Amino acid sequence: MVDLSVNIGNLKLKNPVLTASGTFGYGEEYADFVDLNRLGGFIVKGTTLNHREGNPYPRMVETPSGMLNAVGLQNKGVDYFINEIYPRIKDVDSQVIVNVSGACIEDYVQVCEKLAPLEKIEAVEINISCPNVKQGGMAFGTTCAGAESVTKAIREAYGKTMIVKLSPNVTDITEIARAVETAGADAVSLTNTFLGMAINVDTQRPYLSTITGGLSGACIRPIAVRMVWQVANAVKIPVVGLGGIMNGRDAVEFMLAGATAVQVGTANFVDPAVTVKIVDYIEDYMKRHGIESAKDLIGAMKK
Amino acid sequence: MLKYIFCSFVITLYINQSMKKYISDFIVKTNERLHANYCLLKLKPQEGKLPEILPGQFCQVEIKNSKNTFLRRPISVNYVDYDNDLLWLLVRKAGEGTSALMDIKEGDILNLVYPMGNGFSVPADKGKRLLLIGGGVGVAPLLYFGEVLKKAGVEVNFLLGARSKNDLLELDEFYKRGNVYLSTEDGSEGEKGFVTTHSVLKEKWDSISCCGPMPMMKAVAKYAVENGVDCEVSLENVMACGVGACLCCVEDTADHGNVCVCKEGPVFNINRLKW
Ligand SMILES: Cc1cc2nc3c(=O)[nH]c(=O)nc-3n(C[C@H](O)[C@H](O)[C@H](O)COP(=O)(O)OP(=O)(O)OC[C@H]3O[C@@H](n4cnc5c(N)ncnc54)[C@H](O)[C@@H]3O)c2cc1C
Ligand SMILES: Cc1cc2nc3c(=O)[nH]c(=O)nc-3n(C[C@H](O)[C@H](O)[C@H](O)COP(=O)(O)O)c2cc1C
Ligand code: FES
Numbered sequence: 381m382v383d384l385s386v387n388i389g390n391l392k393l394k395n396p397v398l399t400a401s402g403t404f405g406y407g408e409e410y411a412d413f414v415d416l417n418r419l420g421g422f423i424v425k426g427t428t429l430n431h432r433e434g435n436p437y438p439r440m441v442e443t444p445s446g447m448l449n450a451v452g453l454q455n456k457g458v459d460y461f462i463n464e465i466y467p468r469i470k471d472v473d474s475q476v477i478v479n480v481s482g483a484c485i486e487d488y489v490q491v492c493e494k495l496a497p498l499e500k501i502e503a504v505e506i507n508i509s510c511p512n513v514k515q516g517g518m519a520f521g522t523t524c525a526g527a528e529s530v531t532k533a534i535r536e537a538y539g540k541t542m543i544v545k546l547s548p549n550v551t552d553i554t555e556i557a558r559a560v561e562t563a564g565a566d567a568v569s570l571t572n573t574f575l576g577m578a579i580n581v582d583t584q585r586p587y588l589s590t591i592t593g594g595l596s597g598a599c600i601r602p603i604a605v606r607m608v609w610q611v612a613n614a615v616k617i618p619v620v621g622l623g624g625i626m627n628g629r630d631a632v633e634f635m636l637a638g639a640t641a642v643q644v645g646t647a648n649f650v651d652p653a654v655t656v657k658i659v660d661y662i663e664d665y666m667k668r669h670g671i672e673s674a675k676d677l678i679g680a681m682k683k
Numbered sequence: 684m685l686k687y688i689f690c691s692f693v694i695t696l697y698i699n700q701s702m703k704k705y706i707s708d709f710i711v712k713t714n715e716r717l718h719a720n721y722c723l724l725k726l727k728p729q730e731g732k733l734p735e736i737l738p739g740q741f742c743q744v745e746i747k748n749s750k751n752t753f754l755r756r757p758i759s760v761n762y763v764d765y766d767n768d769l770l771w772l773l774v775r776k777a778g779e780g781t782s783a784l785m786d787i788k789e790g791d792i793l794n795l796v797y798p799m800g801n802g803f804s805v806p807a808d809k810g811k812r813l814l815l816i817g818g819g820v821g822v823a824p825l826l827y828f829g830e831v832l833k834k835a836g837v838e839v840n841f842l843l844g845a846r847s848k849n850d851l852l853e854l855d856e857f858y859k860r861g862n863v864y865l866s867t868e869d870g871s872e873g874e875k876g877f878v879t880t881h882s883v884l885k886e887k888w889d890s891i892s893c894c895g896p897m898p899m900m901k902a903v904a905k906y907a908v909e910n911g912v913d914c915e916v917s918l919e920n921v922m923a924c925g926v927g928a929c930l931c932c933v934e935d936t937a938d939h940g941n942v943c944v945c946k947e948g949p950v951f952n953i954n955r956l957k958w
Contacts, residue, residue: 405928409946412704413796425930433940440923440931442754447923451930454941597753649754649924650745652796653706 382666383673384659386420386640388618389566391503391541393420393475393641396674397631397659400622400645401426401479401505401545402451403596406465407472413652418659420641421475423505424465428480429487431457441578441587446597446624447646448576450590453481458491462498470500477543481507485533492538502540506530506565509547509572521547521572524559535564543620546570546611548600553607554614561615569620569643570611571604597646598624605637612638612679627654628661635662638679704796704926705734711791712769718849721820722785723761724772726793733770736763737802738828739917739950742772743925745794749783756780757922757945759824759894760798762856770795771827773852775820799925800949803828803892803915809836811889815861816842816878816903818895822852824917825894829860840864844878844899847871879906888912892950904953914953920944 384395399422404410407422416422434454441448455461461478469476478495482488488506495501508521508530520526531544544560546553548571557568573594578587604623612619621639625631626647634642647654662674671677709726716722743755762771776782787793803824806813813832817825822843829839839861845851848871857863864883865873874881878895879902890913893903900916907914920932927946934944936955942948 403924403929405926409924409926409928413706434930434933437933437935437941438921439933440921440929442752444751445753447754449923449929449931454930454933646923649929651706652924652926 382663382671383675384663384666386674386678388503388543388620388640389541391475391566395420395659396635396639396641396662397655398423398475398477398620398641398643399648399655400643401507402449403645403648407469407476410648410652410655414656417473418656419474420659421477423477423479423643424461424469425455426453426479426481426507427455427458427461427491428453428482429458429491431455431460436589438587438589439593441593443576443578443595443597444599446595446599448578448588448593448595449573450588450593452590458494462494466498466500470498472500475502476500477503477505479505479507479545485530488530489533489537492534492542496538496540503543503566504534504538504540505543505545505569506534507545507572509545509549521545521556522550524555527556528559528563531560531563531565541566543567543569545572547572548603548607548623549575554610557611557615561617565617567618567620567640568611568615569622570607571600571623574600574603596624598626598630600624601626601630601633605633608634608639609637609681625658626650628658628665631658631662632665632677635674635677636679636681638681640675640678702737702798703734704799706794706796707731709770709793709795711787711789711793714785714787714789716785717773717852720776721850721852722774723853724774724784724787724793725764726770726772726795727768728770729792733763733765733768734798736760736770736798736827738805738831739802739824740798740800741824741949742770742795742797743799743922744772744784745796746780746783747794748786749780752780752783754780754923755796755925756784757799757919757925758784759917759949760827761823761853762827762830773820773823773826796925800945801947803917803950805831805835806837806890811837812840812887813837814840814842814883814888814891816844816891816893816895818844818878818899819846819850820852821893821895821899821917822857823894825892826853826856826860828892829857833860838862840883842866842878842881842883844868844881844895877902879903890914893917901958904956904958907953915950916953916956917949918944918951919949
């Protein structure tokens with residue numbers, strides 16, 4: 381028997397496999413394909429204080445080994461989540477983490493305060509890195525001062541586990557990681573999508589209504605792995621790794637680079653059952669390599 | 684009105700609760716080229732039997748032999764042959780993914796996530812006059828819909844339009860299930876012009892179900908509004924997940940703002956759309 385469990389701060393995960401926000405809905409959408417209880421946890425859609433319509437269609441285009449999206453945080457607001465969604469998913473036997481976004485610091489704080497009393501929600505993931513909203517979003521994630529101020533404000537208001545999701549669209553991601561660590565984050569997750577763009581040369585128009593969008597999928601993986609490795613070496617708090625994980629091998633790669641847990645995003649669109657396959661792969665990998673605890677995989681890359 | 688709300692409530696519950704989705708491997712039994720740019724695939728589940736599928740629902744098709752694409756492609760259910768356990772897909776070559784799908788060989792395995800989305804409404808009143816309008820490859824879901832209507836005892840009328848004779852697909856199959864009216868832009872078959880200029884539209888219709896290119900569906904919707912005909916259209920917004928999780932495929936509606944075409948659609952009553 382191998383021990384797949386890992387901890388992110390006080391948050392206990394039965395295995396290191398989480399789903400990435402915005403790609404797995406509220407979990408329910410995938411319940412026909414995966415036993416949600418088998419996941420380490422799932423991170424629900426980006427949630428804001430008020431209802432958001434998101435960006436106009438078209439919001440997606442496939443690119444080589446990846447996709448650009450410009451959803452723009454469409455969601456019905458935190459109260460809707462608490463009243464309508466939470467009662468339906470609260471009994472799942474894996475962690476449910478809410479991804480939180482805001483246009484200003486006060487928004488973030490209020491959303492976290494509203495989520496704090498929910499027993500099942502033991503952690504939030506703070507999205508300071510969304511490239512698809514004009515106000516706030518990535519703006520907080522691209523300067524140390526911005527990242528620090530939003531983290532600090534939430535820390536004062538929210539006592540449970542706080543994971544801060546970092547933007548890769550910066551010159552030195554380790555600086556931002558250190559800033560949020562100092563400001564009280566329990567963990568960081570990286571990466572969010574990379575700012576990208578694609579033009580349809582037949583029509584000479586951009587594919588996305590917003591012209592630019594967030595790039596995800598296998599094409600970003602080597603950059604994300606590099607960033608996870610750099611950040612894991614720069615901070616003491618746990619790092620959650622993501623970006624282009626398509627299968628179990630990719631997940632192990634992130635752990636070897638220093639990730640305590642991983643998130644699976646775009647891969648769910650290709651194989652809606654991929655997450656449980658990744659759990660199985662990690663277990664099998666550990667057996668084959670004589671590794672007893674998943675914790676021993678974290679940062680185990682040989683030099 | 685109350686009755687209508689109650690009915691749609693029951694239908695919604697029914698769809699949400701009973702339409703389980705599957706990830707299944709299918710064996711390609713036949714791949715028939717229909718002219719240069721279309722093919723008809725007949726697929727058999729590798730294990731078990733086909734579940735209940737509603738007309739208008741679609742499949743998310745994994746295309747492994749496509750070098751430069753990785754996302755699944757949404758393809759409508761063209762026909763369900765329950766007697767032989769065959770699922771038909773009618774495919775038009777649009778880009779890399781669909782080209783690769785056209786090259787698939789008999790005996791190959793195709794992985795589908797299905798059945799996705801809602802379906803066309805089957806009228807409760809058998810006396811209603813229904814016109815099913817299809818354009819180009821948009822005729823695909825209408826064949827199975829026609830079959831379901833015929834079995835339900837409803838008179839089926841198809842108005843099928845295309846650029847030219849060669850783009851009119853599966854005509855023999857449509858003739859088996861109802862009255863067929865044809866139009867081509869170049870006049871090579873049926874009436875010359877667009878579906879919306881076809882003389883059959885001068886008749887009185889109770890409702891229209893339509894699938895085809897966007898300009899055609901908009902023209903049909905305009906006709907329906909002007910003539911007080913109830914009308915449903917099947918949208919083809921670009922999709923990623925197909926299960927209502929990513930919010931990439933949204934259509935702006937009058938009642939609920941942006942909604943997922945993959946989950947709440949692809950079939951919409953035009954009075955919900957902001958066209
Ligand atoms: C619910 C639904 C049902 C469908 N049913 C069928 C069917 O039964 N048979 C069939 O042949 N096709 C059907 N389609 C369309 C089919 O999914 C697309 O043609 C296919 O995804 C194109 O993939 P590709 O890789 O060949 O082309 P790509 O290289 O992805 O695209 C080729 C060109 O078509 C454009 N394009 C791609 N997808 C769409 C889209 N969804 N809407 C508008 N433009 C697009 C692209 O911008 C590009 O210019 C359906 C689509 C939907 C959403
Ligand atoms: C359609 C889509 C929607 C997303 N929405 C969110 C979101 O609401 N909040 C967030 O923090 N990240 C969001 N992301 C980013 C993902 O969570 C993830 O960081 C990114 O896709 C990289 O991982 P991947 O390559 O495995 O998909 C979204 C990504 C996609 C593709
Ligand atoms: S394609 Fe993902 S929500 Fe419709």
